[in-house]
Amino acid sequence: MNEILLPVIFVVLALAVIGSVAAVLVRGRRTPPGLYSSPRDPDDRPLAGAHGSTSTDVLDRPDGVTTDVLVPDDLSGLEDTPAGPSLDTVDPVQGRLARLRARLVRSNNALGKGLLALLSRDRIDEDVWDEVEETLLMADLGTEPTMELVDALRERVKVAGSRNPAEVKDMLREELVKLVDPSMDRSLATQRHADRPAIVMVVGVNGVGKTTTVGKLARVLVADDKDVLLGAADTFRAAAAEQLATWGSRVGVPTVKSDVDGADPASVAFEAVKAGIDQEVDVVLIDTAGRLQNKVGLMDELGKVKRVIEKQGTVDEVLLVLDATTGQNGLSQARVFAEVVNITGIVLTKLDGTAKGGIVVAIQRSLGVPVKLIGLGEGADDLAPFDAEAFVDALLN
Numbered sequence: 001m002n003e004i005l006l007p008v009i010f011v012v013l014a015l016a017v018i019g020s021v022a023a024v025l026v027r028g029r030r031t032p033p034g035l036y037s038s039p040r041d042p043d044d045r046p047l048a049g050a051h052g053s054t055s056t057d058v059l060d061r062p063d064g065v066t067t068d069v070l071v072p073d074d075l076s077g078l079e080d081t082p083a084g085p086s087l088d089t090v091d092p093v094q095g096r097l098a099r100l101r102a103r104l105v106r107s108n109n110a111l112g113k114g115l116l117a118l119l120s121r122d123r124i125d126e127d128v129w130d131e132v133e134e135t136l137l138m139a140d141l142g143t144e145p146t147m148e149l150v151d152a153l154r155e156r157v158k159v160a161g162s163r164n165p166a167e168v169k170d171m172l173r174e175e176l177v178k179l180v181d182p183s184m185d186r187s188l189a190t191q192r193h194a195d196r197p198a199i200v201m202v203v204g205v206n207g208v209g210k211t212t213t214v215g216k217l218a219r220v221l222v223a224d225d226k227d228v229l230l231g232a233a234d235t236f237r238a239a240a241a242e243q244l245a246t247w248g249s250r251v252g253v254p255t256v257k258s259d260v261d262g263a264d265p266a267s268v269a270f271e272a273v274k275a276g277i278d279q280e281v282d283v284v285l286i287d288t289a290g291r292l293q294n295k296v297g298l299m300d301e302l303g304k305v306k307r308v309i310e311k312q313g314t315v316d317e318v319l320l321v322l323d324a325t326t327g328q329n330g331l332s333q334a335r336v337f338a339e340v341v342n343i344t345g346i347v348l349t350k351l352d353g354t355a356k357g358g359i360v361v362a363i364q365r366s367l368g369v370p371v372k373l374i375g376l377g378e379g380a381d382d383l384a385p386f387d388a389e390a391f392v393d394a395l396l397n
């Protein structure tokens with residue numbers, strides 16, 4: 001009898017052990033709640049605790065617009081409340097440009113070093129000035145600013161009668177800072193009004209880094225202790241809303257989005273502002289779509305989004321995101337957007353990947369709008385407030 005029973009018991013026990021090991025493996029691979037299973041950023045860091053522990057939930061609305069609702073910390077210990085993911089620690093915003101300076105230096109080495117090498121020559125003749133001019137044009141500074149800079153420097157070098165490299169470098173620095181214009185107001189209008197949040201719209205063509213910028217900006221504002229809400233009004237690309245919500249969830253920021261493909265972006269933007277008012281947040285950031293293939297369609301859509309938002313409060317800041325690597329092409333894009341919405345600031349992304357740092361000056365000149373933020377990498381905290389002097393110092397050192 002034992003001879004029959006023993007193998008049976010052995011087989012049953014073996015099956016039980018295999019079963020439990022498989023169950024543990026399957027459970028271990030489940031994505032934690034509130035996390036996007038395939039983060040789009042190669043630099044996405046593992047989540048680390050900061051800003052309290054929160055969990056997210058999703059509310060459905062009849063029109064398909066959903067909000068990832070933030071559950072306050074004090075509720076997270078209650079029964080049945082799922083444990084939320086711990087949140088990212090955000091790098092300090094102060095001094096970011098200095099921290100990311102190496103990237104700017106690396107990509108713009110030709111500009112700074114090239115100019116200094118030329119101006120340190122024993123004799124600065126016409127040929128040298130021509131080369132200085134060429135170097136500045138190659139860096140996308142634009143014709144007019146280039147001529148201004150060369151004329152001013154030429155005059156100063158003549159008056160000083162000096163070839164001392166340190167002196168010439170100081171003059172070059174001063175003239176460049178003048179062109180970048182430290183007097184422009186680069187502050188972001190993200191102060192809450194008495195009865196409603198500040199509203200920021202982010203616009204630009206696709207691929208320039210809009211969604212990424214909204215995500216990074218949310219982190220900047222969270223680091224500044226602001227309550228933020230995101231609106232995913234880029235309903236053209238299905239994955240954009242999900243990506244935005246992922247950025248938000250990493251820092252405990254809710255996202256209003258639509259589950260319906262191609263939903264009306266204006267309606268999502270309206271719902272986001274409404275949720276921001278109801279939840280008494282400080283800032284609502286609205287991501288938008290940017291199809292430039294159809295200029296008329298884009299204008300209509302953006303104009304409508306802005307008009308619909310403004311039924312609840314004026315838009316405080318319209319940030320135009322431009323990809324620095326597209327050079328002069330970015331300028332014509334900028335003009336198209338400026339026709340539709342009143343741009344209040346520029347975010348220049350991918351400055352880490354181009355030697356054309358002069359585009360900062362060209363854009364400001366052409367639009368009369370300051371560069372307020374610059375993107376210097378794909379990492380979550382690689383967005384820095386722009387500062388004219390720090391920028392020029394990074395180019396020249």
Ligand SMILES: Nc1nc2c(ncn2[C@@H]2O[C@H](COP(=O)(O)OP(=O)(O)OP(=O)(O)O)[C@@H](O)[C@H]2O)c(=O)[nH]1
Pocket residue numbers: 041204205206207208209210211212213234237240289290348349350351352353374375376377378382
């Ligand atoms: N190197 C570098 N890459 C960046 C920077 N900013 C954004 N990117 C990358 O640019 C790519 C496009 O960014 P998205 O945010 O998807 O661009 P988008 O404008 O929202 O595109 P659509 O949603 O298609 O309209 C991503 O791979 C980003 O990681 C930057 O400052 N430096």
